[in-house]
């Protein structure tokens with residue numbers, strides 16, 4: 349299996365790391381954007397990401413998997429098949445006809461559901477999925493993710509009862525890319541400055557209603 353350092357360089361070479369003044373979700377600006385959607389075009393990188401996520405998942409007790417739509421869905425599907433663990437899928441919007449479901453797949457209340465996500469910035473996307481899963485009676489205490497951008501999302505999730513287990517943090521990723529000769533010291537510094545000044549926390553209203 350590729351080491352995390354090798355995987356970081358492979359992701360960079362596949363175009364998963366964009367540098368510049370980039371618009372992220374909700375109009376946020378960032379000097380670095382990690383786009384895991386490109387991985388569907390690189391099966392060997394896909395498999396490496398999945399094997400690393402699976403290593404994290406193996407340490408966490410769970411009955412069922414759920415990926416946050418859409419980027420995490422291919423990873424979750426492969427983890428499900430590899431580990432023979434059923435998965436469910438959350439729809440972005442509730443189906444308005446036939447079953448009218450928000451979750452696709454079979455599950456039972458009180459089953460332990462492990463959430464899979466690509467990137468956590470504020471934690472908002474992951475929290476939304478956790479809220480839906482809990483509303484449907486599932487128990488959610490942990491999430492495995494590829495990248496924690498270290499902007500406060502993991503603490504917000506912890507406050508909402510979700511432990512985040514990440515393959516990479518943004519700080520580690522940029523250092524690995526610098527050591528692999530992909531990015532400059534200056535870019536590493538810019539990213540660290542960005543992390544410092546772009547924190548989410550109390551006041552950002554990222555809580556699940558009781």
Ligand SMILES: O=C(O)c1cc(=O)[nH]c(=O)n1[C@@H]1O[C@H](COP(=O)(O)O)[C@@H](O)[C@H]1O
Nearest residue numbers: 372373381382467468469470471472473501
């Ligand atoms: O918009 C982002 O902050 C973001 C940054 C990044 O480097 N990569 C990335 O994929 N994102 C998107 O932001 C989401 C996570 O942001 P939060 O919901 O704030 O945690 C991810 O699911 C992506 O849609």
